[in-house]
Amino acid sequence: MSAPGAPVPLALDGSRIDGSLYGDVTDAARHAPWALNDVISFWSSFGLAFFALLTLLAWWRARGADAAVMARVLAAPVVVGVVYAADMALKSLVREPRPCRALPHSFTLESCPAPGDWSFPSNHAVIAFSVATVLWFAHRRIGAVAALAALAMAASRVWVGVHYPHDVVAGALVGVVLSVPLTLAASRGAGWVERARGGRLRPLLASA
Template sequence: MKDIPQALGPLLHPSPWPAFDGSGIDGGLYTDITRDARHAPWLLNDTVVTWSAFGLGLFAALVLAAWWRARRSDSPMMARVLATPLVLAVVYGVDMALKALVREERPCRSIPGSFTLESCPASGDWSCPSNHAVIAFAAAAALWLVDRRLGALAVPAALAMAASRVWIGVHYPHDVALGALVGIALAAPLTVFATRGAPWVERARKGRLRPLLLTAA
């Protein structure tokens, strides 16, 4: 009887399937891009690395700006703005689940001799979809639906973020392309759905939260 738990172990805790090698999809394009990065001026590369590492902060600033500007908008628009952080959290959670499902190894680990501008992520830090691309494009989609001026800033920033992840060597092009698709496909309907929170905003604008949700100007 003592041997039964050991016998059932493989069934109760199955071994994860092998990591997926995405190099057959667009590994050649990845290699061409990183080859260009290898020979690019140091100033360009340093700029791309910095943007890749800290650029998501711009989207947080744009969301804050959207809230500030939405104080002059109607309640449905404010409801969308207030829901944006939650929308981004949901999209990020879905992205992490997709990563665990796809289990694609990073290109800098799958392709021998890959050039990277930063350390290659550890094995098990899956590649597809790209977290940065998902969040950037989700934020851009949400911002486009609440404030076209801010959205017009967020869209090229999202494209730059996606491109930077390939340039520094930590993602395939299809990783960021899928990330963009996932971010937009999830964030757009969720942001529109958030309009249903307008009655709550309307009530809140009549209470203590009025200074945060409405401006007299």
């Protein structure tokens, strides 16, 4: 029993929101070619590494850009870390069980996460859209690629059966809404970048 005055977890029942849509998607996955499912499963599990590569590319391109752009790219790990922490706090508050545990006989391409590994919002969607937001303010083309990849990541999490559609939509919103002000605030580090470009860090912060 909770202590007096302690916050009561929401314990969201996601199946009442879009459980039928989740079932439609996972049923499509059940009947899809295994070659397609293998590709989607691989992307769902390891696709976040692609966002790290895009961030490295953005850093490389930012060496020839103004200091504010470089400041935003350098802040990417901090921005994503802060947003991820907020996401985990929200997960702990809402405590939505995974659909593969709440819905009997649901089809999954991945092993269902353990009890207590809550579903809302999707961590993968939060991280992907947070990175995409930072990169959008650093380099439009790289940001556009990241946005498309983030959409693919969010969709894959439903396809493999570990999230409801509303989980990934919420993850996308959390990733974008929190990352925009943090990324813009990171522009204030332009002065530090300018000074650092005149010192030993110049090879890392400016092109030759």
